[in-house]
Amino acid sequence: MRTRTSETTDKQDDKQDWIGDFTAAGGPRYVQIAGFLEHAMADGRLSPGDRLPPQRELAARLGVDLTTVTRALAEARRRGLVEPRGSLGTFIAAPAFALAQAVDLSMNVPPPPDAIDFGDMLRRGLAQVTVHADASLLMTYQLGGGTMPDREAGAQWLAQMLGAVEPARVIACPGAQAALAASILCRSEPGSAIAAEPLIYPGLRAAAAQSGRRVVTVPVDHDGMRPDALEVACRDQAVRLVYLNPTLQNPTTHTMPEGRRREIAHVAARCGALIIEDDPYWLLTPDAPPPVAAIAPQQTIYIATLSKCLSPGLRTAYVVAPDGDTQESILAALRAITLMASPLATALATQWIRDGSATALLNGIRSEASARQQIARQWLIGAEQFPQSGIHVWHQLPSYWTSAGFIRAARDEDLRVTASEAFSDGSAAPNAIRISLGGVAERAQLSMALKKLSGLLARKPPHESMQVI
Numbered sequence: 001m002r003t004r005t006s007e008t009t010d011k012q013d014d015k016q017d018w019i020g021d022f023t024a025a026g027g028p029r030y031v032q033i034a035g036f037l038e039h040a041m042a043d044g045r046l047s048p049g050d051r052l053p054p055q056r057e058l059a060a061r062l063g064v065d066l067t068t069v070t071r072a073l074a075e076a077r078r079r080g081l082v083e084p085r086g087s088l089g090t091f092i093a094a095p096a097f098a099l100a101q102a103v104d105l106s107m108n109v110p111p112p113p114d115a116i117d118f119g120d121m122l123r124r125g126l127a128q129v130t131v132h133a134d135a136s137l138l139m140t141y142q143l144g145g146g147t148m149p150d151r152e153a154g155a156q157w158l159a160q161m162l163g164a165v166e167p168a169r170v171i172a173c174p175g176a177q178a179a180l181a182a183s184i185l186c187r188s189e190p191g192s193a194i195a196a197e198p199l200i201y202p203g204l205r206a207a208a209a210q211s212g213r214r215v216v217t218v219p220v221d222h223d224g225m226r227p228d229a230l231e232v233a234c235r236d237q238a239v240r241l242v243y244l245n246p247t248l249q250n251p252t253t254h255t256m257p258e259g260r261r262r263e264i265a266h267v268a269a270r271c272g273a274l275i276i277e278d279d280p281y282w283l284l285t286p287d288a289p290p291p292v293a294a295i296a297p298q299q300t301i302y303i304a305t306l307s308k309c310l311s312p313g314l315r316t317a318y319v320v321a322p323d324g325d326t327q328e329s330i331l332a333a334l335r336a337i338t339l340m341a342s343p344l345a346t347a348l349a350t351q352w353i354r355d356g357s358a359t360a361l362l363n364g365i366r367s368e369a370s371a372r373q374q375i376a377r378q379w380l381i382g383a384e385q386f387p388q389s390g391i392h393v394w395h396q397l398p399s400y401w402t403s404a405g406f407i408r409a410a411r412d413e414d415l416r417v418t419a420s421e422a423f424s425d426g427s428a429a430p431n432a433i434r435i436s437l438g439g440v441a442e443r444a445q446l447s448m449a450l451k452k453l454s455g456l457l458a459r460k461p462p463h464e465s466m467q468v469i
Helices: 004-018 029-042 055-062 066-078 118-132 148-162 176-187 202-210 227-237 258-271 324-337 343-355 357-379 403-412 443-458
Strands: 082-084 090-092 170-173 193-196 214-217 241-244 274-278 300-305 317-320 392-396 432-436
Touching: 004 029, 029 066, 029 357, 029 443, 055 066, 066 082, 118 343, 118 357, 148 170, 148 300, 148 317, 148 343, 170 176, 170 324, 176 202, 176 241, 176 274, 176 300, 176 317, 176 324, 193 202, 193 227, 202 214, 214 227, 227 258, 241 258, 258 274, 343 357, 357 443, 403 432, 403 443
Parallel strands: 193 214, 193 241, 241 274, 274 300
Antiparallel strands: 082 090, 170 317, 300 317, 392 432
16 A cells, blocks of 8 residues: 555655756756756646755756756746745745736747856857957948948858858848838839738838838738739739748748749749848748748848847848849948948847857757747647747637737736737738747746636637626
């Protein structure tokens, strides 16, 4: 007959399956141990109130010294994962963020990577910039689309997507939005049409509206924009610019296959239209098809921002134009819009690319994004439709919710998501929401937020009625 003591011991042992395997690329062991705790909290293996073993026992289980365990628990306390209770021991903490004002799942930003000290990387990068760069050049006007070292770093970064690129062809811009606006200004006239899919990045619509251009919606099928429909739009609407976000498209997460990319490029060439390829997520997508700019470089303006794969704070995007005239026109438009990119931010991006920090950060963000996609699949219905990578998901709502009603209900639950209407052309938008996975600091916090969101999705909206007080 099993005793109460043996049952308790078995339960305690079951709670220790959070202990993972150390990896050489995972950073210091104390940081990895804190990560083990966080991952176990995110997937439910550890819950608030669970007690951890004494530190000496934990050190033996982990195969590390006592000092490493002490540092790991201090790091876990800093992250809000555990709380010491004196002689009673150390316990998994209740999520302090449950009392926070709101959890923002609406902003598409890269998630903070596990096992990378971003603050330390930032300090070291800026220190290297100030050592190697002329301070006077960092604090003055630079109107040429980046210094030659900046362009060389941009070419090095773009080689992952496009292969070898001449540095002289690269423009360093203050973000993708400025690059989009400049491309529209220099290659279209007021009143002219830009072809795009029905659901697109809202910044494209804003740039078109502010410059007096029209966005013409081109129907899509399972592979994305239909080539036959694009040809009709080019003929009937005099389209001369085609906007594509073909990899992990924002918001639908759809990736256009290579064959369709080639078909679209052929139609654009036949109709004399230029493609603007906005490609912020290519580096987050394993086995992504080649960019349109790699297939048809003479037909494409290629825009690759660092904001979605490294950090928005770098305010740096790289643009490759199809020819010298277009490049000069983009530079002239950029000077009219923003004058220049911040030399200090661009220099930091250059330093990180050249010393390998950017690659290390990218790998960390890829890994973190994949882990967060797994958390989303754990809590949300329709997980089979979610991508394995990327920093957002597109979620169809149950028929009893409208997107507008669900957004209001989510706000009442202190959750922020984005309705499909934000991406549509004003016609009937699909009954769906975009859920961004990167803006929440910790995986455990994301897991709790998605669990809460899942519960809301499962509930039918209350009948609205007038209350008399």
